[in-house]
Amino acid sequence: EFPEGDEGFHTYSELTTLLENAAADHPDITQLSDVGSSHEGRTIPLMKISADAAQDSDEPEVLFTCNQHAREHLTTEMCLRIVERFTDGYGTDQTVTDFVDSREIYVIPTVNPDGSEHDIEGGQYQGWRKNRQGQGTDLNRNWGYKWGCCDGSSGDPASDTYRGESGFSAPETAAVRDFVNSRVVGGEQQLEGHIDFHTYGELVLWPFGHTTDDVTEDMTEQQAQRFQDVGRELADSNGYTPQQSSDLYVTDGDVNGWMWGEHRILSFTFEMYPADGFGLDGFYPDDEDIAPETERNDQAVDILLREAGA
Ligand SMILES: CC(C)C[C@H](NS(N)(=O)=O)C(=O)O
Ligand SMILES: [Zn+2]
Numbered sequence: 001e002f003p004e005g006d007e008g009f010h011t012y013s014e015l016t017t018l019l020e021n022a023a024a025d026h027p028d029i030t031q032l033s034d035v036g037s038s039h040e041g042r043t044i045p046l047m048k049i050s051a052d053a054a055q056d057s058d059e060p061e062v063l064f065t066c067n068q069h070a071r072e073h074l075t076t077e078m079c080l081r082i083v084e085r086f087t088d089g090y091g092t093d094q095t096v097t098d099f100v101d102s103r104e105i106y107v108i109p110t111v112n113p114d115g116s117e118h119d120i121e122g123g124q125y126q127g128w129r130k131n132r133q134g135q136g137t138d139l140n141r142n143w144g145y146k147w148g149c150c151d152g153s154s155g156d157p158a159s160d161t162y163r164g165e166s167g168f169s170a171p172e173t174a175a176v177r178d179f180v181n182s183r184v185v186g187g188e189q190q191l192e193g194h195i196d197f198h199t200y201g202e203l204v205l206w207p208f209g210h211t212t213d214d215v216t217e218d219m220t221e222q223q224a225q226r227f228q229d230v231g232r233e234l235a236d237s238n239g240y241t242p243q244q245s246s247d248l249y250v251t252d253g254d255v256n257g258w259m260w261g262e263h264r265i266l267s268f269t270f271e272m273y274p275a276d277g278f279g280l281d282g283f284y285p286d287d288e289d290i291a292p293e294t295e296r297n298d299q300a301v302d303i304l305l306r307e308a309g310a
Helices: 012-025 073-088 094-102 113-119 171-182 221-238 255-263 279-283 287-295 298-308
Strands: 030-037 043-049 061-066 104-108 191-199 203-206 241-244 266-272
Touching: 012 030, 012 043, 012 073, 012 113, 030 171, 043 073, 043 171, 061 073, 061 298, 073 094, 073 104, 073 113, 073 191, 073 266, 073 287, 073 298, 094 298, 104 171, 171 255, 191 255, 191 298, 203 221, 221 241, 221 266, 221 298, 255 266, 266 298
Parallel strands: 061 104, 061 191, 191 266, 203 241
Antiparallel strands: 030 043, 043 104, 203 266
C-alpha cells in the first residue's frame, strides 16, 4: 500500500480495476488486453483507445509507456490520466474525439508492476528502481539496441543500472518488445510515436543515449533535426527542458534507442516533476501533485498524436 497521505496513487490492483472500469464504461472505444507477464507473474496491462477499438484500423498508432522504474509512481498516474482523458472526454472534448477517431492509442501504465509493488511494501517507500529478478535489472538498460555497448550501464547485478545478463533478459522488456514487434503489419511498423514517462527532472529527452553524436548510422541529420524540433515544441508546451538523452548522461540499452534504432518510432523520454535537487524525495511527490503534474502534459500528448499523423 502507499504510505498514509499518498492514497491518491494507484496500487497495482487499483490500476487494474480502473482499467477494467474504463473498458466497461467505454466498450466501443477501448480494448483492454495485456502484453504478457512480469517476473513474479503479474499481468502487464495494455489499453487500446480508438474508435472501433476491436478493429485494426489503418490509422497512425502511438504508444505511451510508464513506470519502467518502480519508484517513479507519478508516471503510472500520467498513463492513467491519458486513459481517463481519452475515454471520458470522447464525444464531449473535440480534440480528444478527433484523436480517438483518427488514431490508435496504446497505453501501458506499468511496465514494472513487481518493482512498483515492492517499492510500497509495508506502506514504506523502499527507493526501489529495478525489476525483481535476482538483485533486479534496470529495465531502461535492458533493451536490445546497443545493449551494454558504451559504458552507459553496469554489469554488476547489485548496481541500480544493472543491464541484465543479455538484452531483453527481463520478461517485462521482452513483453513490450513483442507487442511493438507485433505492430509490424505488412512489413510496416504501425506505431509512429512513443513517450516513455519517468521521474524526475522536468526534461524532454530524445535518442540517442549511447552516444553524444546527433548523427549515426541509424539517425540522419534530417531525422535528428526533427527530434530536436518536436522535442522543443513538446518542452514549450509543458515547461520542461529539451535535450538529447546523452546530454543528461550516457545510457545504453534504453527504450528510446530501441524504439528508434529498431523501428524508427519517434520516441521520447519525459522526466516529469519535480525539477531537480530533491535527492530520493524527488521520486515521492505528494498525491496533491498528481492532477496538476499529469494535466501539465495534456498538450504534449496531443502534439505527439498530431506528429504521428504527419
Ligand atoms: C532516460 C535516461 C537518460 C534517464 C533516466 N533517468 S531516471 N528516470 O532513471 O532517473 C534513466 O536513467 O533511465
Ligand atoms: Zn526512470
